[in-house]
Every structure is written in structure tokens, then in C-alpha cells.
Amino acid sequence: MERNNAIAKRELAHEQHLKYLRYNIWEGGSHFLPSSADWTETASPLPLIPASELANPIVTKTIRENPQLFDIVTPIFVDCFENLLESHPNQAFVKSVCRDLREGFWPWADTHFGEYPNTLDLSLPEPTNEREAQFLRDQRDHEVFKGRFSQPFGIDLLPGMYCMPIFAVPKVRNSPDLRMVTDQSAGEFSLNSMIPRE
Numbered sequence: 604m605e606r607n608n609a610i611a612k613r614e615l616a617h618e619q620h621l622k623y624l625r626y627n628i629w630e631g632g633s634h635f636l637p638s639s640a641d642w643t644e645t646a647s648p649l650p651l652i653p654a655s656e657l658a659n660p661i662v663t664k665t666i667r668e669n670p671q672l673f674d675i676v677t678p679i680f681v682d683c684f685e686n687l688l689e690s691h692p693n694q695a696f697v698k699s700v701c702r703d704l705r706e707g708f709w710p711w712a713d714t715h716f717g718e719y720p721n722t723l724d725l726s727l728p729e730p731t732n733e734r735e736a737q738f739l740r741d742q743r744d745h746e747v748f749k750g751r752f753s754q755p756f757g758i759d760l761l762p763g764m765y766c767m768p769i770f771a772v773p774k775v776r777n778s779p780d781l782r783m784v785t786d787q788s789a790g791e792f793s794l795n796s797m798i799p800r801e
Contacts, residue, residue: 644692648699652709659716662763669761675707676750712797719792723765735771735781742783765794 657663666673685701703709730736746752760766768789774780788795 643696646693646696648695649703650709650711655716656712656714659714659763661721662714665761665763669756672753672756672761673707674750674753675705677704679704681705710798712794713799714797715792719797722760722762723790723792724760725768725790726766727768727770730771738771738781739769739783765792767794 681701681704684704685697688697688701691697730739743752747754768786770784770786771781772784774782787793
């Protein structure tokens with residue numbers, strides 16, 4: 604009976620946490636650990652960019668000569684985040700996540716240097732439907748303003764860049780509202796083809 608009361612009290616305390624804090628704990632003895640929080644305790648550190656990718660002279664030259672196009676943008680205050688995680692039991696993983704929040708995450712991609720084209724433009728022509736065309740222009744401008752798209756740099760891709768098709772579709776069937784889609788799987792040399800499926 605006492606055990607059931609103790610569990611009930613713990614569950615009540617858990618339910619009274621602010622919703623966004625309910626599962627963001629790793630306290631010893633807690634049975635409320637979700638799989639994602641539990642996983643971080645044993646996860647391997649995130650990988651560094653492989654030396655083979657850093658040795659790609661085309662990409663490294665473009666990045667070095669155009670750093671303004673490759674800002675690392677995150678809504679996370681990384682120093683504060685790191686301080687909040689100083690008691691986390693897997694510091695190697697925490698340090699790797701914080702490093703990547705500062706420097707950019709590596710998506711485990713193999714860019715097939717020497718096999719795939721150095722530059723690939725699969726962009727589509729502007730839609731003939733003016734409403735869709737204006738929607739895409741507005742979305743592009745919004746993404747640039749938010750820092751999620753680079754500032755304009757001309758009409759041609761720089762060496763090492765890929766551009767995947769972008770188009771508009773209805774948000775839901777028969778809806779007048781649109782959403783923007785970027786097809787990362789388009790073509791034989793798609794961005795998604797560089798990332799392992801597992």
C-alpha cells in the first residue's frame with residue numbers, strides 16, 4: 604500500500620511539471636525517463652566531419668571564400684544549454700552536441716567526391732501560376748530573413764553547391780493555402796542519396 608502511495612505521489616508531482624519539462628529529466632531512480640532522454644545517457648558522441656570530406660578542395664574553397672553564406676543559425680543559446688547539461692552523465696555526447704550547435708551538424712553524408720557532379724542545379728522554372736510563384740518568392744524571402752536560407756549570391760551556383768527542386772503544393776487536399784516543398788530525393792545524385800538509410 605505504501606509503495607502504491609509513493610508511486611501515486613511521484614506521478615502527481617510529474618504531472619504538475621510544466622509540459623515542456625515533464626520528460627526532460629535524468630534524475631537517478633526516476634521511472635519517468637523516456638527513451639530519448641534515456642538514450643542520451645549511453646549515446647556515442649556525434650561524429651566529426653570525416654577527413655575525406657575536409658579534403659574536398661572544391662567545397663572547402665567555396666566555404667572559405669564565402670563564409671557569409673554558411674552561417675550556423677540556431678534558436679538555442681548554446682552556452683546556457685551547455686551549463687544546464689553540466690550534470691548530465693554522458694558529457695562526451697553533450698560536448699559533441701554543443702560543438703555541433705556551434706559549428707554545424709554533420710549528416711553522416713558521403714558526398715561521393717569524384718563520383719557525383721561537383722555542382723548540380725535541379726531547380727525548376729518559376730511556376731506559371733502567379734499565386735504559386737508569389738508564394739514561393741514570399742517563402743524564400745521569409746527563410747532568408749529567418750537565416751534559414753543564405754543571402755542571394757547571384758544566379759549561378761558556386762562550385763560544390765547542389766540545388767534541389769522547390770515547389771508549392773496545397774497544405775491539405777482542396778485547400779487554397781500552400782506549403783513549400785524541397786525535394787531532397789530528386790534525381791540520380793540527390794542529397795538524400797548521400798545519407799545512409801540506417
